[in-house]
Amino acid sequence: xxxxxxxxxxxGVATLAVGSMPLLAQAQAPAPIKVGVALDIxxxxxxxxxxxxxxxxxxxxxxxxxxxxxxxxxxxxxxxxNPEQARQLVDRMIQRxxxxxxxxPVASNVALAVGPTLFAAKVPYLSPNAGPSQLAGAQCxxxxxxxxxxxxxxxxxxxxxxATKGYSKxxxxxxxxxxxxxxxxxxxxxxxxxxADEIYTKVGQLDFAAELAQLRAAKPEAVxxxxxxxxxxxxxxxxxxxxxxxxxxxxxxxxTADEDIIPAVGSSMVGLFNASSYAHDLxxxxxxxxxxEFRKAYNGRYPSLYAAFAYDVVMNMDAAVKQxxxxxxxxxxLVKALKSASFDSVRGPVKYGNNQFLIQDYYxxxxxxxxxxxxxxxxxxxxxxxxxxxxxxxxxxxx
Amino acid sequence: MDPTFFLEQIFNGxxxxxxxxxxAAGLTLVFGxxxxxxxxxxxxxxxxxxVSAAVHVQSGSFMLAVGVAVLATVLLAALLxxxxxxRLYSRDHLAQVLAxxxxxxxxxxxxxxxxxxxxxxxxxxxxxxxPIDLLGLPYPSYRLLILGAGxxxxxxxxxxxxxxxxGMLVRAGASNRAMAEFMGVRVSKVFAIVFALGAALAAxxxxxxxxxxxxxxGMGEAILIPALVVIVIxxxxxxxxxxxxxxxxxxxxxxxxxxxxxxxxxLLPPALAADAGPAIAGIAMYMLMAGVLVFKPxxxxxxxx
Numbered sequence: 001x002x003x004x005x006x007x008x009x010x011x012g013v014a015t016l017a018v019g020s021m022p023l024l025a026q027a028q029a030p031a032p033i034k035v036g037v038a039l040d041i042x043x044x045x046x047x048x049x050x051x052x053x054x055x056x057x058x059x060x061x062x063x064x065x066x067x068x069x070x071x072x073x074x075x076x077x078x079x080x081x082n083p084e085q086a087r088q089l090v091d092r093m094i095q096r097x098x099x100x101x102x103x104x105p106v107a108s109n110v111a112l113a114v115g116p117t118l119f120a121a122k123v124p125y126l127s128p129n130a131g132p133s134q135l136a137g138a139q140c141x142x143x144x145x146x147x148x149x150x151x152x153x154x155x156x157x158x159x160x161x162x163a164t165k166g167y168s169k170x171x172x173x174x175x176x177x178x179x180x181x182x183x184x185x186x187x188x189x190x191x192x193x194x195x196a197d198e199i200y201t202k203v204g205q206l207d208f209a210a211e212l213a214q215l216r217a218a219k220p221e222a223v224x225x226x227x228x229x230x231x232x233x234x235x236x237x238x239x240x241x242x243x244x245x246x247x248x249x250x251x252x253x254x255x256t257a258d259e260d261i262i263p264a265v266g267s268s269m270v271g272l273f274n275a276s277s278y279a280h281d282l283x284x285x286x287x288x289x290x291x292x293e294f295r296k297a298y299n300g301r302y303p304s305l306y307a308a309f310a311y312d313v314v315m316n317m318d319a320a321v322k323q324x325x326x327x328x329x330x331x332x333x334l335v336k337a338l339k340s341a342s343f344d345s346v347r348g349p350v351k352y353g354n355n356q357f358l359i360q361d362y363y364x365x366x367x368x369x370x371x372x373x374x375x376x377x378x379x380x381x382x383x384x385x386x387x388x389x390x391x392x393x394x395x396x397x398x399x
Numbered sequence: 400m401d402p403t404f405f406l407e408q409i410f411n412g413x414x415x416x417x418x419x420x421x422x423a424a425g426l427t428l429v430f431g432x433x434x435x436x437x438x439x440x441x442x443x444x445x446x447x448x449x450v451s452a453a454v455h456v457q458s459g460s461f462m463l464a465v466g467v468a469v470l471a472t473v474l475l476a477a478l479l480x481x482x483x484x485x486r487l488y489s490r491d492h493l494a495q496v497l498a499x500x501x502x503x504x505x506x507x508x509x510x511x512x513x514x515x516x517x518x519x520x521x522x523x524x525x526x527x528x529x530p531i532d533l534l535g536l537p538y539p540s541y542r543l544l545i546l547g548a549g550x551x552x553x554x555x556x557x558x559x560x561x562x563x564x565x566g567m568l569v570r571a572g573a574s575n576r577a578m579a580e581f582m583g584v585r586v587s588k589v590f591a592i593v594f595a596l597g598a599a600l601a602a603x604x605x606x607x608x609x610x611x612x613x614x615x616x617g618m619g620e621a622i623l624i625p626a627l628v629v630i631v632i633x634x635x636x637x638x639x640x641x642x643x644x645x646x647x648x649x650x651x652x653x654x655x656x657x658x659x660x661x662x663x664x665x666l667l668p669p670a671l672a673a674d675a676g677p678a679i680a681g682i683a684m685y686m687l688m689a690g691v692l693v694f695k696p697x698x699x700x701x702x703x704x
Contacts, residue, residue: 046515176677199660200673202681204621206612209411209542210656217404230518230613238611241523243530243537264520268528 032071033321033328036093036123038104038114043080045106047229047260048306052106052128055307058290058297059314067314068321075099081106083113090114094121100328101126103313106306108132108151108179119143122331124338126317128310133182136357137392142335146357147316148309149277150390151179154254155186157275157362157384158224162191162251164384167222169196171215174226176200183226183253189391196220201227206234212242222249225256232256233264240268249273257367258304262375270375272367277360278305278347279379286315286344302376308346319343355396359389403536408657409650410533414542416649417549421604422622423629423641424556425597431573431636431702433488433590438499439479440626441619442506443598447472447605448614449514452521455609461524468606469599476598480591488587507616518616521609545607552600553642560638569593573636573702625652628684632691634698643699648684655683 037056040049053076060074075097079086086105093099094117102118102125105111111130118125119141131150135141162170172187172195174180184198197218199211215223227235232255239250254276255261262269280291280302290311294303303311319341321328328334339352350360362385365377426440451468455461479502487495523541530537560566571579572586580586605618612618629648633640660676667675691699 042511176673181673197661198673200677202677207415209414210408210653213404213407213411213657214661216407217401230615233520234611234613237523238539241528241530241539241541243539 032073033067033101033326034097034099035067035072035074035317036090036097036099036102036104037074037076038079038086038089038093038102038110039076040081040104040106041078043082044229045081048106048129048255048304049081051260051304051306052104052310054298055294055303055310056103056128056314058294058307059311059318061297062293063314063318067318068324068326070321070326072321079105079110081110083107083110086110086114087117090117094118094123099123100334101317103128103310105130111135115141115144124331124335126313126338128313129306131357131390133390133392136355136390137395138397140355140396140398142356142398144356145316145338145352146355146390147313148358149360150357150392151182152186152189152392153362153388153390154276155183155224155226156190156391157277157388158251158253159187159189159191160362161273161275161364161384162187162222162224163193165222167249168193169220170222170224171195171197171199171218171220172224173199173201173211175203175205175228175231177203179228180226186391187224201231205231208235208238212238212244215244215248216242220248222251224251224253226253227256229261233261236265236269236272245271251275254278254305254365257365257377258306259302259376260304260306262367262377267369267375269367270369273380274365274367274377275362275384276305276365276377277358277362278308279363279365279377280308281377281379282346282348282363284344284346284348287346287348290346302374312343312345312347315343315345316341353389353393354398355390355393356398357390357393359387361386362388403534404657406534406536407538408653410538410542410546411657412650412653413646414546414549414649415653416646417546417553418604418608419622419625419629419649420549420642420645421552421600421607422626423633423645424552424638425593425600426626427630427633427636427638427641428569428573428593429590429597430630432569432576432586432593433572434576435484435487436492436495436499437484438496438623439502439506440597440601441621441623442503443472443476443601443619444605444608444622445506445510445614445616445619446475447602448521448609448618449510449519449605450602451606452519452609452614453514455522465603465606469602472602472605473595473599477591477595480594484594485587485591503620506619510616518613521614523610541610545611548603548607552603556638557642565589565592570702625684628688630698632688632698634695634701636702637698637700640698640700640702647687651687652680652684655680659683 039053066072077089079089102123106129108130112132124143126145126147129148131146131148135144136150172184174183250272252272252274254274257272257274320337323337323341347360350358353359361383364380364384366380368378370376429435429437447468450471451464454467455464487498527541531540568584568589571584572589576586629644630641633644659680663672663676
């Protein structure tokens with residue numbers, strides 16, 4: 001070995017030694033709590049994924065990177081809405097990072113794909129969005145928490161609203177895939193009356209000319225739609241452009257009328273009704289704080305329900321860790337603490353049912369042009385559903 | 400069902416047909432003249448949509464947006480032709496499909512790099528965002544604009560192909576390339592012009608479709624399949640065939656989606672009808688293609704005898 005190489009080698013060793021010193025020092029402090037966050041930053045769910053990320057990051061910032069006063073590390077990674085990629089990511093998070101808690105995915109198929117791995121490793125999974133009926137019913141699991149809502153429930157609330165309004169001629173419409181069918185079944189469950197028509201569209205369809213003509217011919221009093229993302233934006237734009245809003249009341253799922261969609265459609269959405277378990281103008285202290293901080297952090301934007309539920313997920317974790325005094329290694333105790341933890345939800349009073357899905361209230365929102373000129377959702381007086389539990393809780397074996 | 404429902408479906412079908420024609424015309428000319436299968440044609444459609452949406456948001460002028468989109472796409476297509484497609488003439492269809500499919504993948508990634516992964520919204524021009532009264536039917540005024548534009552392009556292409564010198568060379572090249580070359584037509588030069596013209600039509604279609612369907616990655620692949628169906632039905636290389644087939648496919652697809660589900664609900668139990676209706680409506684255009692090919696194996700108006 002030449003002298004130059006030898007000196008380089010020694011320098012390398014020295015650098016390594018210096019570099020690892022903070023690691024050694026850290027080893028004496030309590031190990032941070034690790035939270036795996038699988039996000040949809042790209043792919044078909046990029047828009048709700050970004051909302052979840054923003055709500056979660058805000059909660060982490062407000063808690064000073066701590067959960068229950070204990071330092072916490074949030075390991076965020078993009079899985080692009082792909083169940084297979086998500087499963088690999090979760091494997092890595094469990095094996096290498098030894099995560100204590102998990103959250104993130106938008107889509108129900110991803111939740112179903114990563115669930116078994118997490119349950120086997122006894123890692124509690126708090127869902128900020130997906131609430132598939134399987135995990136609410138027969139396949140419910142002590143390690144899964146539906147901190148968001150059960151998939152059918154938002155549509156049940158819409159059905160209840162349509163029934164309360166006394167609409168007798170209603171057309172309902174959704175894409176022809178499992179979530180679309182669940183949505184329409186949810187609507188029918190509480191609407192109860194026979195429907196004028198039930199229209200299924202192709203998944204990813206963006207031109208609704210044929211369906212709008214069917215609507216015009218059916219002449220219903222109201223139409224309920226569940227169309228996610230770009231499909232919803234297009235449907236609403238085309239509905240307005242065809243002048244159908246003059247004769248037909250459009251009721252939407254909250255996903256098609258949330259703060260991430262409204263800017264894309266603009267003022268033609270004004271007057272649209274939708275039911276949701278969250279509204280950014282709910283008058284409780286936790287929500288007022290959340291919305292003020294959210295608008296401060298993100299250029300005056302109002303939070304969507306995705307952001308709100310992600311925020312609640314972190315607050316739920318925080319309350320549970322506080323209750324345990326930071327001892328997250330006892331997993332059955334952690335699950336119990338997560339379930340019983342009293343955190344101030346931005347939705348007001350909530351509690352977990354036997355299947356660990358939240359029992360919560362559902363409100364009516366209406367898209368309005370606010371005093372500041374911004375088009376946004378406004379909470380309407382009264383509740384659509386109070387302390388509503390999902391329809392699948394009875395099939396769950398958990399006590 | 401009332402007559403306005405039929406009227407509305409006919410307008411919708413024609414509108415979709417004209418859009419397909421804008422795409423299929425370029426595709427069939429390129430395929431017909433140079434025997435080159437260009438899958439990247441859909442990507443040119445996508446570029447037109449993105450550029451138009453971006454310019455519209457920035458400048459607020461829809462006309463300017465469409466103009467810039469067409470110009471930019473033509474320049475891009477000229478570059479593509481000079482750098483890659485020109486080298487593919489003498490290769491077989493497999494090589495052409497592989498190479499142009501590579502372009503599709505690259506184009507999708509480049510668009511993702513520039514505009515991000517989520518679809519972008521192409522605004523509808525404000526004057527055209529409401530309905531217009533049409534024989535008692537309130538019809539979206541923007542869709543009427545599309546109908547008008549599609550019709551104007553069809554007439555323009557008819558005149559160009561059937562009553563101009565360039566058209567004569569194009570027809571000669573399409574019906575018998577070897578003979579045309581023998582007679583002194585520089586087919587490769589004609590082809591470069593046709594390629595650019597096809598790109599302009601694709602970009603126009605993309606720019607016009609933007610406000611109706613969101614502008615998103617993969618929109619080119621989604622529309623390329625019906626466009627290929629159209630040129631197969633119409634007869635490869637025939638602009639007239641592409642025109643007739645576009646309107647046929649547009650009308651059949653729209654009719655399938657509008658009439659089939661309600662019809663099936665009358666005949667079948669609701670759960671089965673909900674599954675079968677959209678599925679059959681989705682394959683209606685392929686059934687049309689199969690039906691036509693049984694009787695006319697080389698399409699309705701074969702360019703080559």
